[in-house]
Amino acid sequence: MVRHITGGAPFRLGRTIDMLGKLTLSVIPFHSIIVMGAVGGSILAGLIILGLITYYRKWPYLWREWITTCDHKRIGMMYVILALIMLVRGLSDAIMMRLQQAIAAGGSMGYLSPDHFNQVFSAHGSIMIVFMAMPFLVGLMNIVVPPQIGSRDVAFPFMNAVSFWLTAAGAMLVMASLGIGEFSKAGWSGYASLTEKQFSPDTGVDYWIWAFQIAGAGSTLSSVNFLATIFKMRAPGMTFMRMPMFTWTSLFTSVLMVFAFPVLTATLFLLTLDRYLDMHFFSNDLGGNMMMYVNLFWTWGHPEVYIVVLPAFGVFSEVVSTFSGKRLFGYRSMVYATAAITVLSFAVWLHHFFTMGASPPVNIFFGIATMLISIPTGVKIYNWLFTMYRGRIRFTTPTYWTVGFLMTFSIGGMSGVLLASPPANYVVHNSLFVIAHFHNVLIAGTLFGFFAGYSYWFPKATGFTLDEKWGKLAFWCWLSGFYMAFIPLYVLGFMGMPRRMHHFTNAAWHPWLIVAALGTAVIVAGVLCLAVQLVVSIRNREINKDITGDPWDGRTLEWSVSSPPPEYNFAHIPVVNGLDAFTDMKESGAAYAEHERYFDILLPANSASGPLIGLLAFMLGFGMTWYIWWLAIAGALGIIITMIMRMSNDNTERVITANEVGTIERKRHEMISSALNNEQPLRTLL
Amino acid sequence: MLHVSALIFLSGCGQVIVFDPKGPVGDANRFVIMVAIALMLIVVIPVFILGFWFSFKYRAGGRALYRPNWSYSAAIDLVIWLVPIAIVTALGTLTWIETYRLDPYKPIRSSLQPVRIQAVSLDWKWLFIYPDHNIASINHCVFPTDTPLSFSLTSETVMTSFFIPQLGTQMYAMAGMETHLNLLASEAGVYLGENMQFSGRWFSKMNFRAIAASPKDFEDWVKNVRSSYNMLDRKRYEQLAEPQAGHPVIYFSPVEPGLFPAIIRRFSPAASSAGDGAAHHGRGSLSPRENN
Numbered sequence: 005m006v007r008h009i010t011g012g013a014p015f016r017l018g019r020t021i022d023m024l025g026k027l028t029l030s031v032i033p034f035h036s037i038i039v040m041g042a043v044g045g046s047i048l049a050g051l052i053i054l055g056l057i058t059y060y061r062k063w064p065y066l067w068r069e070w071i072t073t074c075d076h077k078r079i080g081m082m083y084v085i086l087a088l089i090m091l092v093r094g095l096s097d098a099i100m101m102r103l104q105q106a107i108a109a110g111g112s113m114g115y116l117s118p119d120h121f122n123q124v125f126s127a128h129g130s131i132m133i134v135f136m137a138m139p140f141l142v143g144l145m146n147i148v149v150p151p152q153i154g155s156r157d158v159a160f161p162f163m164n165a166v167s168f169w170l171t172a173a174g175a176m177l178v179m180a181s182l183g184i185g186e187f188s189k190a191g192w193s194g195y196a197s198l199t200e201k202q203f204s205p206d207t208g209v210d211y212w213i214w215a216f217q218i219a220g221a222g223s224t225l226s227s228v229n230f231l232a233t234i235f236k237m238r239a240p241g242m243t244f245m246r247m248p249m250f251t252w253t254s255l256f257t258s259v260l261m262v263f264a265f266p267v268l269t270a271t272l273f274l275l276t277l278d279r280y281l282d283m284h285f286f287s288n289d290l291g292g293n294m295m296m297y298v299n300l301f302w303t304w305g306h307p308e309v310y311i312v313v314l315p316a317f318g319v320f321s322e323v324v325s326t327f328s329g330k331r332l333f334g335y336r337s338m339v340y341a342t343a344a345i346t347v348l349s350f351a352v353w354l355h356h357f358f359t360m361g362a363s364p365p366v367n368i369f370f371g372i373a374t375m376l377i378s379i380p381t382g383v384k385i386y387n388w389l390f391t392m393y394r395g396r397i398r399f400t401t402p403t404y405w406t407v408g409f410l411m412t413f414s415i416g417g418m419s420g421v422l423l424a425s426p427p428a429n430y431v432v433h434n435s436l437f438v439i440a441h442f443h444n445v446l447i448a449g450t451l452f453g454f455f456a457g458y459s460y461w462f463p464k465a466t467g468f469t470l471d472e473k474w475g476k477l478a479f480w481c482w483l484s485g486f487y488m489a490f491i492p493l494y495v496l497g498f499m500g501m502p503r504r505m506h507h508f509t510n511a512a513w514h515p516w517l518i519v520a521a522l523g524t525a526v527i528v529a530g531v532l533c534l535a536v537q538l539v540v541s542i543r544n545r546e547i548n549k550d551i552t553g554d555p556w557d558g559r560t561l562e563w564s565v566s567s568p569p570p571e572y573n574f575a576h577i578p579v580v581n582g583l584d585a586f587t588d589m590k591e592s593g594a595a596y597a598e599h600e601r602y603f604d605i606l607l608p609a610n611s612a613s614g615p616l617i618g619l620l621a622f623m624l625g626f627g628m629t630w631y632i633w634w635l636a637i638a639g640a641l642g643i644i645i646t647m648i649m650r651m652s653n654d655n656t657e658r659v660i661t662a663n664e665v666g667t668i669e670r671k672r673h674e675m676i677s678s679a680l681n682n683e684q685p686l687r688t689l690l
Numbered sequence: 691m692l693h694v695s696a697l698i699f700l701s702g703c704g705q706v707i708v709f710d711p712k713g714p715v716g717d718a719n720r721f722v723i724m725v726a727i728a729l730m731l732i733v734v735i736p737v738f739i740l741g742f743w744f745s746f747k748y749r750a751g752g753r754a755l756y757r758p759n760w761s762y763s764a765a766i767d768l769v770i771w772l773v774p775i776a777i778v779t780a781l782g783t784l785t786w787i788e789t790y791r792l793d794p795y796k797p798i799r800s801s802l803q804p805v806r807i808q809a810v811s812l813d814w815k816w817l818f819i820y821p822d823h824n825i826a827s828i829n830h831c832v833f834p835t836d837t838p839l840s841f842s843l844t845s846e847t848v849m850t851s852f853f854i855p856q857l858g859t860q861m862y863a864m865a866g867m868e869t870h871l872n873l874l875a876s877e878a879g880v881y882l883g884e885n886m887q888f889s890g891r892w893f894s895k896m897n898f899r900a901i902a903a904s905p906k907d908f909e910d911w912v913k914n915v916r917s918s919y920n921m922l923d924r925k926r927y928e929q930l931a932e933p934q935a936g937h938p939v940i941y942f943s944p945v946e947p948g949l950f951p952a953i954i955r956r957f958s959p960a961a962s963s964a965g966d967g968a969a970h971h972g973r974g975s976l977s978p979r980e981n982n
Contacts (some may be wrong), residue, residue: 029915075916118891118892118893118894119891122890122891124890157726175696189890189891190888190890191888194794195848195849195888196847196885197848197849197865198848198888198890201889203847203848244759252816285897288847288848288865288866288957289865289866289956289957289959290959291959292956294848294849294864294865295864297742328748329750329756330757330758330759330760330761331758331759331760331761332761333762333766333965334761334762334766334770335761335762336769336771337771356942357860357862359794359851359859359860359861360862360864360869361795361861361862361869361870362793363793363795364789364790364793367789368786368789368790370784371782371785371789372778372782372785372786375778375781375782375785376778378774378778379771379774379775379778382733382770382773382774383770383771383774385737386737386740386766386770387770389737389740389741390763390766390770392744392745392748393740393744393748393759394748394754394755394756394760395744395756395758396748396749396750396752396756397744397745397748397750398750399745399749399750407741407745408735410741411738411741412929414733414734414737414738415734417730417733417734418726418727418730418731418733419732421726421729421730421778421781422723422726422727422730424785425722425726425781425784425785425788425789426785426788426789426790426792427718427719427722427785427788427789427791427859428719428722428726430792430794430858430859430860431708431719431720431723431855431858431859431860432708432723433851433860433886434851434853434860434886434887434888435886495706497708498706498707498708498709499705499706499707499708500707500855500882500884501709501852502884502886502888503888504888504893505893505894506893506894507894507895508894510882512705513840560700568905673910
């Protein structure tokens with residue numbers, strides 16, 4: 005062997021005496037102005053927020069209403085907030101990358117060292133997939149699915165809180181890697197043997213492993229929760245074929261998650277054994293096989309892209325139907341198309357490595373299976389278009405995102421089919437063409453979908469609508485920024501430029517990279533617009549108040565309750581008679597019928613165990629990353645003890661009495677009738 | 691030798707190099723890309739047309755027909771399923787045929803004997819061994835035009851991907867394993883050679899020059915390299931394997947016999963416990979697939 009593993013066995017006795025493991029003051033990158041600026045900024049922002057909370061004495065409120073809550077709506081909002089924060093972090097990484105590649109041509113080495121640049125793109129990918137897209141979609145599912153199926157909460161409200169806090173703990177671990185030590189330098193996909201101890205001896209890969217493991221556990225729990233919720237908690241009359249499309253896509257995404265995430269967990273566990281206990285699952289030598297890592301990683305990784313895109317498809321279905329004022333075209337086709345995508349998405353992972361020496365039959369199978377996915381996807385696109393056909397389309401912000409998606413996404417689909425054909429793939433694989441392709445589907449598909457859902461359901465979650473002007477401006481910035489930033493990458497792929505280059509000498513690439521960097525600046529403007537939109541909307545919340553709970557003339561059950569919904573969602577569980585249940589109710593005049601009697605409602609009580617488990621999971625991950633064994637053991641034991649204590653607790657529910665429900669409901673009906681008297685346009689009742 | 695150096699200065703042809711192939715493999719790659727784009731446009735163009743048309747015609751406030759309860763048409767449903775199915779059938783058939791034809795392991799038919807080149811990826815440079823010529827080179831891959839090239843690939847380090855964009859088709863190189871790639875250059879020139887798979891700190895420096903010379907120039911080059919003594923044996927190889935950002939071009943002659951299989955064998959389980967892995971010769975190297 006040329007390079008023996010350095011550092012020796014991690015479990016040497018001497019180490020355990022060392023209380024802080026590998027952690028010393030020298031791991032904090034004081035020498036890097038950029039890193040220290042980012043860390044300082046983050047800490048300062050955190051301190052300001054904490055200070056403001058303390059100043060306004062909001063800690064009890066925060067603790068009671070948010071941190072310890074098991075209410076799916078609150079948890080959903082916390083997921084979305086986490087996703088937006090991580091979006092900003094991931095975007096900062098993107099800016100740094102684009103800037104580096106716009107500068108580092110020929111004689112200039114740019115402003116980042118290779119080690120720093122490699123961390124930046126690894127963090128960007130890891131964050132955007134696992135800590136932006138995942139929390140965003142689970143957040144939307146949390147806010148929307150229970151009221152959409154006429155349920156009072158998810159099946160396992162406490163587990164829901166645990167899922168969230170595990171995701172947050174994973175995100176915290178990634179953030180900690182910014183200032184304490186460093187993050188992985190081996191890409192978000194962490195290909196072995198580069199991630200083996202031999203080639204990545206420092207803690208970066210461990211941060212990456214534990215952040216993924218902890219958040220992945222949260223995702224697995226979420227998927228179980230939503231499967232149970234959608235299977236078992238639908239309102240009477242809501243058969244499968246009467247479920248709204250967003251619920252369908254949430255169901256299929258949960259199916260994918262429950263099958264795919266355990267594979268990731270197992271793969272990372274094997275890599276952990278390699279790194280911590282000198283095993284050789286994926287190493288170069290002693291019988292290890294890095295091809296197996298690549299195989300296993302994409303067995304999760306490919307379904308993962310459908311996990312993040314399917315809920316976005318669900319959002320588009322809701323938005324296009326609502327704002328066209330029309331039933332969704334080809335609902336059954338849509339359901340079967342989504343089912344087909346779900347099944348096929350497990351049969352395509354090998355297209356990530358056609359060039360690993362597989363024989364033609366293998367490559368052909370996975371190539372054609374990949375192309376097959378384009379069939380149901382194409383059907384869905386045309387279903388959305390024909391929903392607009394003979395509709396009466398209101399061009400609100402969600403509609404903008406949807407129409408922008410339809411066209412832009414079809415270009416991404418085109419490049420995807422190109423990549424699916426092995427002979428074409430052989431020359432663009434690993435190039436910037438691939439980067440352009442998956443940003444084309446993940447930005448124009450997933451992210452546009454999430455933004456559409458964000459502006460569509462924002463009034464439902466908060467009680468007031470978002471500012472339209474700034475929302476549309478954000479859309480235009482994102483759309484034009486996307487084309488500017490990523491069309492050049494398609495071209496660069498055809499020019500033979502590999503992904504992940506810290507520096508290049510080919511002068512022909514340079515102009516395209518400068519355009520891409522400018523495109524990123526336009527996207528940044530889009531994010532700023534979103535931030536301004538939020539501030540403006542909060543300031544104008546009284547003007548934009550959603551009094552009826554149905555600001556868009558919605559078609560599904562979540563619009564039948566107030567905005568924000570009461571904690572119990574429905575005082576009486578609605579009975580569903582068809583698809584577009586709420587439209588039916590409005591047409592039959594049953595939408596706002598008053599009930600004479602109210603009943604006690606059981607709801608999950610607050611629990612501090614959720615955030616505690618998150619904290620303990622962070623300790624576990626941090627301890628393992630830095631070889632601080634006592635901390636890791638304390639974290640693991642703590643989680644087990646907390647779980648046992650929680651399981652022995654019989655007081656996990658609280659009662660909202662019939663009186664309280666009655667008071668809340670009567671107040672809502674007064675609001676609706678006063679809105680009528682004040683001649684506020686109540687489209688739904690007129 | 692002179693001709694080869696002259697060629698280096700003449701490089702810098704088409705910029706969109708994937709669309710400017712200099713060999714039959716790259717030609718076929720490009721053909722499939724073109725067909726895929728053309729076929730997919732059948733779906734994509736109508737999306738753009740209908741997207742704009744419907745958005746305008748059925749906007750709120752317009753006077754177009756409004757049918758809130760119309761939600762299905764068997765004819766439309768049939769068309770939107772059948773058209774993509776037809777496209778995928780066509781592209782799938784082409785893919786099937788071309789994937790067999792373009793199998794990187796398949797030798798390229800020619801009356802000439804292929805030139806064998808054994809490529810080893812090191813941190814962060816490429817070593818090319820010419821077993822039939824008893825020479826080797828760092829970061830220069832020189833080969834004759836119109837002659838089949840038979841590459842054997844392996845890695846001393848992490849997974850890498852060997853790629854000469856203008857000749858077409860890349861292939862992974864992996865430690866302890868041997869992969870194969872067959873290419874042919876139909877035009878003399880200096881082409882960009884790359885590692886496409888991220889491989890650590892100085893990944894960006896891991897490119898090489900692929901120099902297609904006329905058969906006569908190639909023979910001259912070989913003769914020239916062989917005329918000066920610079921032995922590549924295992925000891926020298928160990929020095930080369932040390933991580934280094936890029937590397938100046940070096941030519942070696944002679945090359946220790948059996949060096950390439952030895953590089954692969956060193957990762958086999960037997961090699962680390964019992965010196966040389968001769969006992970494992972039957973298995974040769976672990977291969978992603980059995981050799982054709």
